[in-house]
Amino acid sequence: MDVRPGTGAADGVRPAEIDSGHLDDLALGSAVLSSGGDAARAGFLHRALRESLGPGLAVPLVQAADLPPDAWVVHVGLLAAPFAAGEAMPVGTELARAARAVAHRRQVPVDAVATIEIGGHNAAAGVLAAVRLGVPLVDGDLMGRAFPRIDQTILSASGFPLTPVVLLDADGGQVTVETDDAGAVARIAAAVCATVGGWVAVATTPVRARDLAEHGINGSVTRAIGLGRTLSAAHPPADLVAELGGEVVFRGTVVDVVRTSSPSVAVLEGADNRWDVARIDMVGEFLVVAVNGEAVATTPDVICVVTESGELVGVETVRRGQAVHVVRLPSDPKWKSPETLRLSGPEAFQIAMDPVL
Structure with a gap:
């Protein structure tokens, strides 16, 4: 499915697509859901998203339950240490490359993407990957808020495997992590992030849409946009x-x-x-x-x-x-x-x- 022409700003309860008119509300709502961890609206991923999702373009927003049950969904995000803008900032293509790499590892297609966490700058990650890959964005994530570690996902807590996980740096260097210990994934990812310049794009193992519909955090993109819209009304x-x-x-x-x-x-x-x-x-x-x-x-x-x-x-x-x-x-x-x-x-x-x- 391709990126489609946009229809303007969000004014419905559940948008059918994400376009440039939703981005302010998504950024502000995701800051709310960061629980104080990323309260600044203008994160680097949101800036990259504005450049990628220009006027007239939109990404289809779908519910996991509306996808074919056997469709494969890849979750993406950016693991980053606190840093200021520099020469090697992410531009958004890294997320799509990480998604392709983990799907290739599993020898499955990328039928749709979603963000690992809706809280903070990573709310933009799934949209960016969807733009680059030309696939739908799932209205959901694996946290429903922000958590600091990659193993703190609802699927990990429910017994689903987290790996293989692909970590991709600014130069295209790739680390693939495969282990049954989700906590070890978090430690390895943090060590790689610190070694390669402060950030890595992350893609976790593909998940069947039927499992995501039952066990994931559903509707979180819509929730973030609604929170942002409400807060921006300045009540x-x-x-x-x-x-x-x-x-x-x-x-x-x-x-x-x-x-x-x-x-x-x-x-x-x-x-x-x-x-x-x-x-x-x-x-x-x-x-x-x-x-x-x-x-x-x-x-x-x-x-x-x-x-x-x-x-x-x-x-x-x-x-x-x-x-x-x-x-x-x-x-x-x-x-x-x-x-x-x-x-x-x-x-x-x-x-x-x-x-x-």
Whole structure:
């Protein structure tokens, strides 16, 4: 299936295609779903996508259940260390090459693509690959939010193999990882990323559409676009939260930020009662919110911090003096079973506590 002429900006609940009119909402909604990990809208993949998906072009957006049951779907993403723009930035073709390489390894076609994680810059990854490959984009992903490790996918948590995984660097160098240990994949991928200049394009083993429809996180592209559209309407946070489908767990002012590796902490003073105190634990993403010593929100739910003007605040941008609403957005129910919580709950981040479900 080819990239088709576009039909304009999104104004339906579930778009049939992604065109240039959806990109602002996709970028902003994916920042919401990053749980504070990637709150900047203008990520490098989103910039590359704007250059690839120009006016008049669109990528078909399909549900996994609407594909032929035996169709093969490849998930792609970019594993990146924090870095500034440089000479060897990804341009988008790397994702398509990685998808072709892992499909070739399995000797199957690439019938459709999807993104590994909808949270943050990787929301653009699947669209970029779909543009380059001329195949549909599946409305879904493997996380429903952002997680830091490649093994933290709903399919891995459900017992599906993650490998073979192909890692591709800026010079076209390729590493193929094959192991039954998903945790080892994450460690190898992180080591390769650090060695080759800070980023690699990633493609995981092809998945049958029928398995993705049953076990994947479905509808996440549509959700991200809807979240972005709602947030960009600039409603006051109190009105915004109900439309986002979440709840405000605390409202107050940041009075202290302590940045360490295990974990960093933001402390907030209550807006209505200065004796109310909230603590946010964060390691790359916002992970736990406790109010007066009692946990009120934890991963795998998405925790986002929003200013009074509706601006997202991230882990790297939270600072003293900000007046904010701390919001909990429910994650996909698939993440809340005992089997999947081992990869998504607080203990997956070495925080010894039970999740708030």
